[in-house]
Amino acid sequence: MALKQFSCQGNNFLTHTAKTRGLGVSFWAMTKRAKPWGYNQTPSTSSDRELHPDTVAVRGALQRTGFQETSEALFLNSGFTYDSAEQAEASFMETEDHYLYSRFGNPTVTMFEERLALIEGAEAAHATGSGMSAMFASVACLVSAGDRVVASGAMFSSCYVVLTEILPKWGVLVDVVSENTPEAWERALSKPAKAVFIETPSNPLMEIVDIAMVAELSHKAGALLIVDNVMASPVLQKPLELGADVIMYSATKHIDGQGRVLGGAVLGTKQYIDTQLKPFTRHTGPSMSPFNAWVLLKSLETMSMRVNKMADSAFAVAQALDGLAGVKAVHHPFLDSHPSQALAKRQMLKGGTTLALELESKAAAFKLMNALQVIDISNNLGDSRSLITHPASSTHRRLDAETQAKMGITAGTMRLSVGLEDPRDLIEDLKLALKA
Numbered sequence: 001m002a003l004k005q006f007s008c009q010g011n012n013f014l015t016h017t018a019k020t021r022g023l024g025v026s027f028w029a030m031t032k033r034a035k036p037w038g039y040n041q042t043p044s045t046s047s048d049r050e051l052h053p054d055t056v057a058v059r060g061a062l063q064r065t066g067f068q069e070t071s072e073a074l075f076l077n078s079g080f081t082y083d084s085a086e087q088a089e090a091s092f093m094e095t096e097d098h099y100l101y102s103r104f105g106n107p108t109v110t111m112f113e114e115r116l117a118l119i120e121g122a123e124a125a126h127a128t129g130s131g132m133s134a135m136f137a138s139v140a141c142l143v144s145a146g147d148r149v150v151a152s153g154a155m156f157s158s159c160y161v162v163l164t165e166i167l168p169k170w171g172v173l174v175d176v177v178s179e180n181t182p183e184a185w186e187r188a189l190s191k192p193a194k195a196v197f198i199e200t201p202s203n204p205l206m207e208i209v210d211i212a213m214v215a216e217l218s219h220k221a222g223a224l225l226i227v228d229n230v231m232a233s234p235v236l237q238k239p240l241e242l243g244a245d246v247i248m249y250s251a252t253k254h255i256d257g258q259g260r261v262l263g264g265a266v267l268g269t270k271q272y273i274d275t276q277l278k279p280f281t282r283h284t285g286p287s288m289s290p291f292n293a294w295v296l297l298k299s300l301e302t303m304s305m306r307v308n309k310m311a312d313s314a315f316a317v318a319q320a321l322d323g324l325a326g327v328k329a330v331h332h333p334f335l336d337s338h339p340s341q342a343l344a345k346r347q348m349l350k351g352g353t354t355l356a357l358e359l360e361s362k363a364a365a366f367k368l369m370n371a372l373q374v375i376d377i378s379n380n381l382g383d384s385r386s387l388i389t390h391p392a393s394s395t396h397r398r399l400d401a402e403t404q405a406k407m408g409i410t411a412g413t414m415r416l417s418v419g420l421e422d423p424r425d426l427i428e429d430l431k432l433a434l435k436a
Contacts, residue, residue, distance in 0.1 A: 053119055057300045061114030063107065074294045075107045103287045112293040113265070115300055116255075120234050120247065122267035126277050127293060131230065131250020132158050133286035134264030138226050138248045139163070139195055141280035145171030147194040150223070152209050153178040154202035154407045157396040159228065163197065178406050180207060189217040196221075199228040201344070203381075204391045204415035205356050205408045206231070206331045208340035211347055215243025224272070230254075233382065235307040236349045246272060253382030254353070256299045257306055261292040306384060306420060311350035313426065314418035318355045320427045326364075326434045328412060331356040354381055354417045362411035365390055369414065371436035374421065374429040381417035386426055388416045 051059075065073050080099045082088040091098035099105055109127050117125040128134040139162070143149060151163050153176050163174050177188045189196070196218040200209040211227060218225040226246040227239040233254035239247050249255060251263030264286075266277055281287070318332035330337070333344035334351030344351060359365050369377050369388055378387040379394045389395055391409050399407075418426065 054304050056118045057115070057304060060118040061111050063111055072108065072111055072294060072297050075102075075290050077106075077290075078102050102290060103285055104282055106290045106293070108290040108297070109288050109293040112288070112297050112300075115297065116234070116265055117267055119300065120267050121238060121240055122247065123270040124273035125265055125267040126273050126281065127251070127288040127296075128264035128266065128281065128286045129288050129292075130262045130286070131248075131252055131264040132162075134248045134250070134266050135159055135228065136162050136166075137277060137281050137284070137286060138246055138266045139167070139197055141276045142195045142224060143167065143172050146173075148173045148175065148192065150175050150177060150188050150193050150196045150218075150221075152176075152180065152198040152200070152202070152207075154180070154205060154207040155197075155199040155228065156203045156230075157398045159197070159199065160403070161398060180209060182210070182213060185210075185214055185217055189214075189221040189223070191221065193218070193221045193223040195226060196223045197226045197228070199231070200237075201231040201333055201348075201352055201354075202407075203231055204354070204395065204413065206333050206338070206352065206354065207408070208333055208338075208344045208347075210343055211239050211242040211244055215245075218245075219243075230382070231352050231354060232348055233303070233307050233353075235304050236311060236352060237347060240267075242347055245269070251296050252380070254307055255303060256296055257303065257382050258299065258384050259380065261289075261295045263288055263292050263296050307353060308350070309420060310353035310382075310384075310418050313421070313423040314353045314355055314416075315351055316423040317416070317418055317426055317430070318351075321355075321357055321430060324431070324434070326359065327357055328360055329356075329358040331358075353419075354415060356413055356415050358410060359412040359414070362390070362392070365412050365414050367436065368430075368433045371433035372429055373432075374425055375416070381415070383417060384420045386417065386419040386421055388414055391415055 062072065079101050082091065082098065087096060087098065090096035091100055099107065113125040113127050128137060139149065149163065149167065149172060151174060164176065167174055175188055177184050196214060198209045198214055200211060201207065215225045224245040225243065226248060227244040229237055229239055229247050230250050230253050246266060246268040249265045251265050252261065256263065315332065315334055318330050318335055321327050322330040322335055322337060332338060332351050332355040333348065334341060338344065359368065369390065372388065375386045375388050377389065379389045380387055391413055392404055392411055396404055396409055
């Protein structure tokens, strides 16, 4: 291929010719008009048959350019061009379907959103830069000063801070349901509310909230029910089928699940995503990187295999530790000792990839963690590598002692996220650490 040099005099570029396989292409045509590729507006893969979720995870919402690449294309560009000023105007008026700017939308990000929505069974999805941006946006897009939000008492500390410290500064009333009982939920939702936010299973003690019950009560109170489904993942729990209106994820956990990228996602009705969530995120800017979306697309292909194996291993580890000398308590939704085992089995396929174990003291917990040789100390979860953390001094350190106690977090509590290692190695690692 020969490419003639071109020069610039003032603002005028001299026309040059690219010789490609004997074909002459003008500089103007190369940059503006004659594009040999394009983003297809209809999925490249379609079927009239109802496909299994594992097939959808590989082929759902696949879009191919004119080059017909096998893997999803990665569009790293920040912006997009238009053939005319009129097309640009029509695009911003939304009378023409055209990408505007990657903060608003991007082809690679769109593929991730649409594939995740297909897996979840949602009408629409919207990706964000992190799980916390997804959580914040899912609630904040609904409320204004004077509105009321009701939330479950057990949750990730950053979610708790958003609900109990940040939103109240803007005049939003937030009531936290500390007792996870039908009576407590009925009392909390006997008055009107705009949104209800629950995390089930909860982080870190795997508390289970009855999604169907809270959904019914929420709707009677005029509220949308938002479910943080991070600890269960799209594989093990389907909140929309149980009556929830909105689901949010940290895509970092389980969806990527390999310690590589940050990401978040919110799923719900097309009306909620298009008229409430997107106008909020468009102007506040928590957009997902196209590169991260591409990584997450590839991760969706193996999510079911990873999560199912990790969940099976987590249950095996929980059973091995339950009742072991030196272990005060083990918290896993499918253990017979869990107070909500029956409920968990009704609304989850498996008990999740995470468990909590409790020793007598902080010193005992630190001693065990420091003696581990296979399991890493890390505050992430839902990863292919098994990770352990001490919530009181790490993930939930931001909360005061009284709030930690209400959530059931003690000085001896540890959270264990079980990965893809052989569970026998993990069990041996923990047993040897207990004896150290």
